[in-house]
Amino acid sequence: MPYLQLHDVHVHYPVKSAWGATGRIVRAVDGVSLTLEKGEVLGLVGESGCGKSSLSRAVMQLQPLTSGGIELDGELLSSLPAQKLRHRRPDFQMVFQDPYASLNPRFTIYSTLLEALTRRQSLTRSEREDAVAQLMLRVGLSPEHMYKYPHEFSGGQRQRIAIARAIAPRPKLLLADEPVSALDVSIRGQILNLLLKLTREMELTMLFISHDLLVVHHVADRIAVMQRGRIVEYGDAEQVFSHPQHPYTQQLLNAVPKL
Numbered sequence: 348m349p350y351l352q353l354h355d356v357h358v359h360y361p362v363k364s365a366w367g368a369t370g371r372i373v374r375a376v377d378g379v380s381l382t383l384e385k386g387e388v389l390g391l392v393g394e395s396g397c398g399k400s401s402l403s404r405a406v407m408q409l410q411p412l413t414s415g416g417i418e419l420d421g422e423l424l425s426s427l428p429a430q431k432l433r434h435r436r437p438d439f440q441m442v443f444q445d446p447y448a449s450l451n452p453r454f455t456i457y458s459t460l461l462e463a464l465t466r467r468q469s470l471t472r473s474e475r476e477d478a479v480a481q482l483m484l485r486v487g488l489s490p491e492h493m494y495k496y497p498h499e500f501s502g503g504q505r506q507r508i509a510i511a512r513a514i515a516p517r518p519k520l521l522l523a524d525e526p527v528s529a530l531d532v533s534i535r536g537q538i539l540n541l542l543l544k545l546t547r548e549m550e551l552t553m554l555f556i557s558h559d560l561l562v563v564h565h566v567a568d569r570i571a572v573m574q575r576g577r578i579v580e581y582g583d584a585e586q587v588f589s590h591p592q593h594p595y596t597q598q599l600l601n602a603v604p605k606l
């Protein structure tokens with residue numbers, strides 16, 4: 348059975364003007380059906396405004412669906428009552444584009460990561476430090492920095508912290524929405540490789556979102572190409588990258604700098 352299934356998902360927003368509702372709607376996600384097998388990395392690619400983030404927020408249950416359904420490991424998330432949903436939250440976690448905005452600047456790394464650990468209540472102080480240290484090592488950070496604050500780290504290190512927080516509850520599904528777009532080009536590869544290493548080690552299923560086909564090609568097993576709220580091409584990553592069928596995919600590919 349697939350681990351994540353999107354069934355004809357629609358996310359529409361009402362268009363508002365200064366005078367209130369206009370009666371018009373934006374079809375940000377307009378009938379998307381996708382399937383992710385356990386352990387698979389699906390790359391979702393498309394230009395700015397095509398609906399990628401709306402789709403990922405819908406999967407995270409941060410955005411109500413206009414219609415359709417989202418099924419995680421056989422359970423229809425979109426119809427779960429709030430309390431049951433809270434129970435399942437640890438299973439699906441997200442990494443955002445801007446690690447600085449997504450980390451609380453007043454919390455040390457220790458506090459941020461501790462809060463993300465599901466079993467923290469039963470741990471002693473030294474066990475807590477140990478658990479945080481393990482997480483930091485896992486994402487390539489030195490535990491001696493656990494009492495520092497986000498501003499004391501570089502952009503790449505901050506994204507490592509955000510990734511550590513996302514894997515702390517031992518999720519099964521990871522959503523990464525443009526996780527390297529805000530980072531210096533020179534460190535993007537390291538962060539992508541870290542995400543790949545973690546998906547293998549933790550048997551994560553990952554939905555990886557980017558506007559950059561080259562980045563998606565680097566990490567994904569399969570690629571879905573999104574245009575104006577719809578999936579216009581879907582297939583094996585190598586196949587889509589080397590033999591794109593849809594004109595829009597060819598256009599995205601032409602925008603990729605030649606190596």
Ligand SMILES: Nc1ncnc2c1ncn2[C@@H]1O[C@H](COP(=O)(O)OP(=O)(O)OP(=O)(O)O)[C@@H](O)[C@H]1O
Nearest residue numbers: 360361373375394395396397398399400401402558
């Ligand atoms: N909360 C909202 N209310 C109204 N319209 C929205 C809202 N969020 C997104 N939109 C609109 O929905 C469309 C899709 O936006 P979305 O952010 O999902 O695209 P995206 O592919 O993630 O873009 P980007 O690459 O810039 O992050 C856009 O036209 C956007 O303006």
Ligand SMILES: [Mg+2]
Nearest residue numbers: 399400401524
């Ligand atoms: Mg977005």
